[in-house]
Each structure stands twice: as C-alpha cells, then as structure tokens.
Amino acid sequence: MTNTSSGLDVDVSGSGPDLLLLHGLDGTLFSQPFRDGLAKRFTVHVPALPGWVGNRDPRYRSVDDLAYAVLDSLEAVGRPVHLVGCSIGGWLAAEVATKSCANLASVSLVSPVGIRRAEPTQRSYLDLFAASPQAVAAGMYGDATKAPNLSGFSPAQFLELAQANEAVAFYAWEPYLHNPSLLDRLHRISAPTLLVRGADDGFILQPDHFDLIRERLGSCRTEVIPDVGHRVEEQAAQRLAELVAEFTDQVTTKDS
Amino acid sequence: MFRAWTFTEMPYPHLPPEDTYESLRVDFPSAIYDPEVGYQLYKTYFDLYSAADELGLDIMLNEHHATATCVAPAVPLTLAALARETKNARLLALGNPIANRNTPVRVAEEMAMIDVMSHGRLDVGFVRGVPYEISPGNVQPVEMKERFWEGADLILKAWQTHDGPFNWEGRYYHHRQVNVWPRVYQDPHPPVWVATQSTGTARETAERGFSLGTILAGADGALELFKAYRDRAADDGLAVTPRERLGYVALVFVGDTDEAGFAGANKLRWYLEHNKIAPQFMNVPGYIDARVRARILQNEASGKPLVSPIEHLVTAPLEKMLDDGYVFAGNPDTVYTQLERFYRRVGGFGNFIMMVQSGTMGYELVEHSMSLFAREVLPRFRENVYDVDSPVAAAHA
Numbered sequence: 246m247t248n249t250s251s252g253l254d255v256d257v258s259g260s261g262p263d264l265l266l267l268h269g270l271d272g273t274l275f276s277q278p279f280r281d282g283l284a285k286r287f288t289v290h291v292p293a294l295p296g297w298v299g300n301r302d303p304r305y306r307s308v309d310d311l312a313y314a315v316l317d318s319l320e321a322v323g324r325p326v327h328l329v330g331c332s333i334g335g336w337l338a339a340e341v342a343t344k345s346c347a348n349l350a351s352v353s354l355v356s357p358v359g360i361r362r363a364e365p366t367q368r369s370y371l372d373l374f375a376a377s378p379q380a381v382a383a384g385m386y387g388d389a390t391k392a393p394n395l396s397g398f399s400p401a402q403f404l405e406l407a408q409a410n411e412a413v414a415f416y417a418w419e420p421y422l423h424n425p426s427l428l429d430r431l432h433r434i435s436a437p438t439l440l441v442r443g444a445d446d447g448f449i450l451q452p453d454h455f456d457l458i459r460e461r462l463g464s465c466r467t468e469v470i471p472d473v474g475h476r477v478e479e480q481a482a483q484r485l486a487e488l489v490a491e492f493t494d495q496v497t498t499k500d501s
Numbered sequence: 502m503f504r505a506w507t508f509t510e511m512p513y514p515h516l517p518p519e520d521t522y523e524s525l526r527v528d529f530p531s532a533i534y535d536p537e538v539g540y541q542l543y544k545t546y547f548d549l550y551s552a553a554d555e556l557g558l559d560i561m562l563n564e565h566h567a568t569a570t571c572v573a574p575a576v577p578l579t580l581a582a583l584a585r586e587t588k589n590a591r592l593l594a595l596g597n598p599i600a601n602r603n604t605p606v607r608v609a610e611e612m613a614m615i616d617v618m619s620h621g622r623l624d625v626g627f628v629r630g631v632p633y634e635i636s637p638g639n640v641q642p643v644e645m646k647e648r649f650w651e652g653a654d655l656i657l658k659a660w661q662t663h664d665g666p667f668n669w670e671g672r673y674y675h676h677r678q679v680n681v682w683p684r685v686y687q688d689p690h691p692p693v694w695v696a697t698q699s700t701g702t703a704r705e706t707a708e709r710g711f712s713l714g715t716i717l718a719g720a721d722g723a724l725e726l727f728k729a730y731r732d733r734a735a736d737d738g739l740a741v742t743p744r745e746r747l748g749y750v751a752l753v754f755v756g757d758t759d760e761a762g763f764a765g766a767n768k769l770r771w772y773l774e775h776n777k778i779a780p781q782f783m784n785v786p787g788y789i790d791a792r793v794r795a796r797i798l799q800n801e802a803s804g805k806p807l808v809s810p811i812e813h814l815v816t817a818p819l820e821k822m823l824d825d826g827y828v829f830a831g832n833p834d835t836v837y838t839q840l841e842r843f844y845r846r847v848g849g850f851g852n853f854i855m856m857v858q859s860g861t862m863g864y865e866l867v868e869h870s871m872s873l874f875a876r877e878v879l880p881r882f883r884e885n886v887y888d889v890d891s892p893v894a895a896a897h898a
C-alpha cells in the first residue's frame with residue numbers, strides 16, 4: 246500500500262489497534278519475528294523509509310526530512326496510532342513526536358539513538374564505519390557470537406543489507422547518529438512513552454544516555470531487557486512485542 | 502611533449518612486523534613515528550625532487566592521511582615548498598582530494614597561489630580518494646562522486662572569474678562571495694587532471710576536457726581506460742585525443758645493468774607489500790555501489806575476506822609485472838624497450854609518471870636511477886618514438 250502524500254510504501258499486516266513501526270539500522274531484514282509478534286495484537290504499519298531498500302529519494306536528505314514523511318503516514322491512518330521505533334527508528338520516532346503528538350496514542354522508543362550530550366572526545370555511539378565487524382557485532386548483540394549467521398542469506402538479502410548500511414551512512418554520518426537539537430526538544434513529547442533498552446547494549450556508549458532521555462521526557466515507563474544488546478527487537482522479539490502490547494493496553498485503559 | 506614525472510609517496514618505512522598491527526591505514530598509531538627520522542626523510546624526499554628538476558624531469562605529488570605509507574597529508578604544502586625549490590619542473594598535484602576536503606574555494610585559492618609562485622608550472626589534479634580516506638577525512642561517503650564534480654565545477658569557475666565575487670549555492674557547496682586572489686598564472690587556468698581507475702570517470706573526464714591519470718592499471722587496464730576516454734572525446738568531435746591528456750603511473754627503476762635495475766624494482770615493491778588495511782576501511786557503505794558491496798558482504802559471510810585492491814600485485818613475480826606494465830625496470834635499453842612496447846599497447850600516451858622511490862630507498866640509489874632515465878631513456882624515447890609517432894595512428898591503435 247502506498248501513502249500518496251508522503252510517497253512512502255507502507256506494508257500493513259495484522260489486526261487490532263493501529264501501530265506504526267519504524268525499523269532499525271538494518272531495515273526490516275532481521276525483525277520479522279517482532280513484526281509477527283506485534284501483528285497478533287495490532288494492525289502494524291511499516292513504512293519503507295527512503296534509502297533502506299534502494300529507494301533513496303532526493304526529497305529526503307535527513308532524519309528530520311523523514312520525520313515529515315512519517316507525520317504524513319500517521320495522518321493517512323486517520324486514527325490515533327501507537328508509534329514504535331527501534332535504534333535509528335527510535336531517533337526518528339522521537340523526531341516525529343517532538344513535532345506533533347496529535348495522531349499518536351503512545352510512543353515506544355527501543356534503544357533509541359539520536360541524542361548526544363558528551364565531551365568532544367567521548368563517543369556516544371560505536372563508530373559503525375571504523376570499528377571492526379567483530380566489534381560492531383559485539384556492540385549490537387552484547388556478544389559477537391549472538392549475531393545472526395548470514396551464510397544462508399540470498400543475494401537479494403545481501404543487497405538489502407548493503408542498501409541499509411548506505412542509508413545509515415547517508416542520514417547519520419555527521420553529526421554522527423544524532424541531531425544536536427533533539428535532546429532539548431524531547432520535553433515536547435506529550436504522548437505516553439515507553440523507553441526500552443537492552444542490558445548489554447554495547448553500541449550506545451554514553452553511560453547516561455537513557456537517564457538523559459528519561460529526564461527530558463519527564464514521565465515515561467522504562468524497561469531494561471536482560472541478556473540482550475542493542476537489537477532488542479531481534480534478540481527479544483516476543484518479549485518486546487508483549488511489552489509494547491501491555492504498555493499500550495495500559496495507556497488506552499487510562500485514557501478511556 | 503612527452504613528459505616524465507617523478508613521484509614518491511614520502512613513506513615512513515620503519516614499521517613494526519605486520520602481524521603486530523591490524524591496519525596501516527586510519528588507526529595506525531603515530532607513536533612509531535620518530536620526528537627526527539621524519540625530518541631526515543623529508544630532506545631526502547625534497548632533495549630527490551630538486552634533483553629531478555635539475556635532470557629535466559617533472560614532479561608529481563599526492564596526499565594521503567593517517568598512514569605511514571604516505572606521510573604527505575597536504576599536497577598544497579609540498580607543492581608550495583617545491584614551487585620555491587625547483588626552477589623548471591612542472592608540478593602535478595594528483596591530486597587534491599576535493600570530495601574529502603569540502604572546501605573547494607580554499608583549494609582554488611591554494612592552487613592559484615602556487616600557480617603564480619611557480620611561474621605557471623602547476624598542473625592541478627582532482628582525485629576522489631580511496632575508501633580508507635573516508636574516516637580520516639570524516640566525510641560523507643554517499644554521493645561523493647556528485648560532490649566531487651560540483652567541487653571541480655566551483656573551482657574551475659573560481660579560477661576563471663575575474664570581475665569580482667560570484668554566488669554559488671549548489672547542492673553540496675554554498676559560498677555566496679567567491680572571489681579568488683591571486684588570479685591563476687596560466688590562462689585560462691592550470692591544466693586539470695582527474696585520477697581514476699574507472700571507465701565511467703574516464704568518460705566524464707574526457708567530457709570536461711581534463712587530463713586522465715591512472716595508477717598501476719597494467720597495460721590492459723590502461724588501454725581500457727584510455728579507450729573509454731578517447732571514445733568519449735571522439736563523441737565530442739575530437740578526431741584525435743591529444744596524447745598529453747593521458748597519464749600512467751608505474752614503478753620505475755633504471756640501473757646500470759638489468760640486474761641492478763631489477764634489484765631496484767624489488768626495493769620499490771615495498772609500496773605494494775606494505776598495504777595492510779582492515780576490511781572496514783575498504784568496505785565503506787556509499788563509497789562502493791550497493792550492488793558491488795552486497796557481493797563483498799556475501800563473500801565475507803562465506804569466509805572470503807576482503808583484500809586490498811592491489812593484493813594480486815604483492816605476490817606477482819617481477820617478470821610478470823614487467824610484462825604487464827606495472828613495473829618498468831632494467832638497464833636503460835631494457836626500460837626504453839619496455840616503455841616503447843607499453844606506449845604502443847595502450848595506443849599512445851603523453852605522461853609517464855614514475856614512482857621512483859619507496860620504502861627505505863635512499864637519495865643516491867634513486868638519484869642514479871632518475872639520472873639514467875633522464876639521460877639515456879627519455880631523450881631517445883621522445884626522439885624515436887613519441888615525436889615520430891603520428892597521433893592519428895596512435896589514436897586508432
């Protein structure tokens with residue numbers, strides 16, 4: 246299904262309340278179990294973000310630009326939507342929600358990147374473009390041996406991975422994986438918010454990263470998932486889907 | 502005129518064993534660099550270039566970053582020193598990595614000043630840069646080529662505008678008051694070169710009328726690139742591509758005997774042998790087309806690691822490298838013969854760019870080789886081959 250105002254292709258599955266999922270660094274390559282888990286409880290909308298599947302569009306040159314496309318997609322649903330974003334998708338979700346929560350029933354930020362408050366020599370995020378593949382795998386999964394084995398990947402899947410890597414370089418090269426203004430806008434998120442992190446996340450390096458976000462959000466529910474790294478949606482797909490469902494139930498009950 | 506250019510990457514050759522480090526590029530610690538040794542090395546390298554000038558040879562310079570293999574991180578600085586230290590040599594920067602610098606107007610200013618200081622002896626090359634310059638330059642690897650051409654367009658306009666500031670608000674560069682002083686010495690601007698290994702870029706280079714330089718492509722690779730260039734130039738109505746627009750970089754050592762020449766060539770191979778690069782610095786998203794990179798990722802997943810693009814040359818026997826046109830070495834007659842053969846195989850070219858120094862090769866060794874080339878190879882080649890060869894014949898070879 247194509248949303249005509251934003252031009253984004255949106256994949257829709259499942260049934261139930263509307264939920265829009267903004268994927269992580271590798272697009273939708275590794276997150277099918279999480280989407281399936283969500284689809285048991287929600288109508289899941291997954292927009293194909295420009296660049297991740299070779300669909301780079303000259304209208305979208307920044308995560309800020311992408312946020313407007315997502316706002317269009319949310320409006321197109323026509324009902325309040327639960328917004329979920331993972332990693333770079335969490336950054337995008339935060340950008341969207343700081344602009345407008347008008348169409349949002351809730352926001353779930355899973356291992357969100359996008360913010361930075363640190364000394365110049367301190368890295369906020371592992372350098373994906375300079376760290377060894379082993380170090381990246383260890384950072385992402387908490388332990389390099391937990392990273393998915395790609396030997397069974399098809400050529401099309403490798404192409405999708407290469408395109409996803411390129412999209413991340415395009416949107417997040419500099420400032421690296423963050424918008425310097427975002428932290429000071431987070432207070433604008435008025436929708437109920439869930440903040441989730443993996444206990445062994447070695448990709449987000451800033452020690453007070455989650456504290457900073459929580460502090461700026463004011464009130465939010467926070468959850469730490471044990472034994473997983475940055476890729477919570479891959480490593481704890483069912484647990485995360487249940488957590489999101491439980492959280493959205495809670496906020497919906499409160500509203501009604 | 503057929504030009505012979507001399508070139509050294511200005512290496513710092515005193516390296517620890519290769520198994521003690523992961524990469525000679527990007528993350529190689531400068532703790533191993535002794536500035537006192539570095540001072541002596543710069544003296545040797547600049548003295549060699551001065552000797553080249555006195556021998557009637559021309560000079561090529563480049564830059565690389567965060568590596569011991571080429572301790573020349575700013576080509577305008579080496580050019581500036583040589584603009585003063587030399588008298589006759591043309592000075593070719595091959596080149597300015599303009600997609601890595603993101604300051605095209607500054608590049609235009611630097612080159613303009615050197616053009617005037619050198620009394621119009623400057624040739625200005627633009628290079629996209631190798632993937633392991635992405636992290637040292639901290640530059641966006643996506644759309645680099647588009648940025649490269651916009652930077653080149655801006656520099657060319659900056660050199661040719663003499664009636665006060667113009668405005669440039671392009672896709673990548675915004676500069677509202679572009680007004681370069683000094684005006685370039687050469688009119689309308691210094692010769693422009695582009696270095697590439699890609700036939701697509703060779704065509705774009707021809708389209709703009711710039712000169713093409715290529716390094717270690719071998720005779721077959723050089724022929725393919727030169728052909729792409731010539732074909733594109735022919736599309737623009739040029740019956741003959743001027744030979745002086747084509748250049749080729751190879752390893753060159755001339756000795757008194759073949760044995761001495763081959764021994765020198767083996768010392769030059771230090772350049773090929775010291776090129777350990779961690780895969781993440783070669784396999785940069787956006788720098789490489791996603792379809793090509795997908796195959797690299799697939800190879801990596803099946804246990805075939807990415808190797809340096811010149812890995813095949815590291816283990817190749819010298820004899821094969823001589824045959825294929827990667828290395829030119831031997832006594833003056835031998836090198837003359839190799840050069841003539843290469844010239845004919847690639848359909849003619851006008852610029853032979855010689856890497857004359859590498860590793861620990863010192864002044865006397867290299868000066869002797871350059872001297873033999875300048876005295877016993879170059880004049881004969883110009884007289885017997887280049888000057889009598891019909892450019893038309895060369896173009897259709």
